Amino acid sequence: MYKLFTKHGQLFAFGIALLVIVLFLVQVLGGIDGFNGLAKEDRGSTTIFDMGLQLTIGLLIICAVVAVLFGIYQMVTNPKAAIKGIAALVILGVLFFALYSSSEAETTGIVGNAAEEFKVSDGSSKIISAGLKSTLILAGLAAAAFVVSEVRNFFK
Numbered sequence: 001m002y003k004l005f006t007k008h009g010q011l012f013a014f015g016i017a018l019l020v021i022v023l024f025l026v027q028v029l030g031g032i033d034g035f036n037g038l039a040k041e042d043r044g045s046t047t048i049f050d051m052g053l054q055l056t057i058g059l060l061i062i063c064a065v066v067a068v069l070f071g072i073y074q075m076v077t078n079p080k081a082a083i084k085g086i087a088a089l090v091i092l093g094v095l096f097f098a099l100y101s102s103s104e105a106e107t108t109g110i111v112g113n114a115a116e117e118f119k120v121s122d123g124s125s126k127i128i129s130a131g132l133k134s135t136l137i138l139a140g141l142a143a144a145a146f147v148v149s150e151v152r153n154f155f156k
Contacts, residue, residue, distance in 0.1 A: 016059070017059075020052070020055045020056065020059065023051065023052075023055065024049075024051060024052030024055065027048065027051050027052070028048055028049065028052070031048045032048075034048075035048050092134070095134055095137070096130055096131070096134050099129070099130040099133045099134050099137075100126055100127065100129075100130035103125075103126040103129040103130050103133070104126070104129075105122035105123075105125040105126055105129075106125055106129070
């Protein structure tokens with residue numbers, strides 16, 4: 001099975017995508033006259049586009065599940081090589097937990113007003129704050145690593 005997907009995996013993926021596109025176009029083009037005949041305010045209630053959206057969401061879910069299962073399979077079959085990935089996940093988890101623990105819920109200013117307007121709880125506010133801070137830290141580290149590697153390559 002692995003050799004089959006290695007050799008023809010992209011062909012299968014493009015074929016399934018083409019099938020989804022063709023099915024979607026057949027449904028849309030078959031009902032476009034009825035859709036155009038609707039008043040503008042009634043067009044939002046049509047189901048002409050539902051099949052294409054449902055098939056796309058289904059393919060996205062299948063791909064996510066397969067990617068996770070493949071990652072787990074690779075980790076189980078080759079644990080020595082997975083140590084770096086596991087260590088990176090642990091470091092990310094520790095970083096996020098540290099930022100979550102040190103974050104405070106915003107209650108004043110424009111952020112506090114927005115949190116109150118959208119009914120964001122204190123816990124959710126801390127998660128959002130930790131996520132933003134960790135994203136900025138990781139982006140800064142990535143930029144610094146890029147600059148350092150380019151300077152190092154310049155002198156080689």
